[in-house]
Amino acid sequence: xxxxxxxxxxxxxxxxxxxxxxxxxxxxxxxxxxxxxxxxxxxxxxxxxxxxxxxxxxxxxxxxxxxxxxxxxxxxxxxxxxxxxxxxxxxxxxxxxxxxxxxxx
Numbered sequence: 001x002x003x004x005x006x007x008x009x010x011x012x013x014x015x016x017x018x019x020x021x022x023x024x025x026x027x028x029x030x031x032x033x034x035x036x037x038x039x040x041x042x043x044x045x046x047x048x049x050x051x052x053x054x055x056x057x058x059x060x061x062x063x064x065x066x067x068x069x070x071x072x073x074x075x076x077x078x079x080x081x082x083x084x085x086x087x088x089x090x091x092x093x094x095x096x097x098x099x100x101x102x103x104x105x
Contacts, residue, residue, distance in 0.1 A: 001041065001044055001045075002024065002040055002041060002044045002053040002054060002055045003052065003053065003054045003055070004054075004055055004057075005023065005054040005055065005056050005061075005064075006056065006057070006060060006061045006064070007061045007062075007063045007064050010056070010061070010064045013052070013054055014052075014054055014079055014082075015079070015082040016082065017052050017079070017082075019050065019051055019052055020050075020051045020052070020078065020079065020080045020085070020101070020104040020105065021051065021052040021053075021054055021078070021079040021080075022040075022043065022051055022052070022053050022054070022076060022077075022078055022079075022097070022101060023054045023055070023056055023076065023077045023078075023079065024036065024040050024053070024054070024055045024056070024074060024076050025056050025058050025065055025068075025070045025073055025074060025075045025076070025077070026055060026056070026057060026058065026073055026074050027057060027058050027059050027073055028057070028059070030073050030074065032073070032074055032090065032091040033073055033074045033091075035091045036074050036076075036091050036092075039093075039094045039097065040053060040055065040076075042094065043094065043097055043098065043101070047101060050105060051101060051104070051105070058070060058073055068084070072089050072090065074089075074090065074091060075087065075088070075089050075090075076088040076089075076097065078100055078101070078104055080104050085104055086100045086103070086104070088100065
């Protein structure tokens with residue numbers, strides 16, 4: 001299951017993670033975000049132990065969204081060693097995300 005991350009724990013969960021992290025920036029009112037929800041959960045289950053999957057609600061964590069320049073949602077950022085290693089904006093097929101994850105592993 002994807003971890004709910006916010007402004008107060010983002011650094012600890014994402015930037016200090018020993019393994020790659022996929023962060024889904026989303027909002028409750030966002031239709032494409034809802035389309036991505038089952039895909040993000042599937043990836044969380046399939047890659048358990050290999051990557052951390054986190055979700056950031058941009059409405060309640062505006063500082064984190066602003067820090068990473070999130071202007072469109074869904075935006076998925078891929079972190080490795082505390083740095084943004086890749087990015088995906090908009091709703092995409094699951095395979096597009098899996099391909100990006102595999103490059104990080």
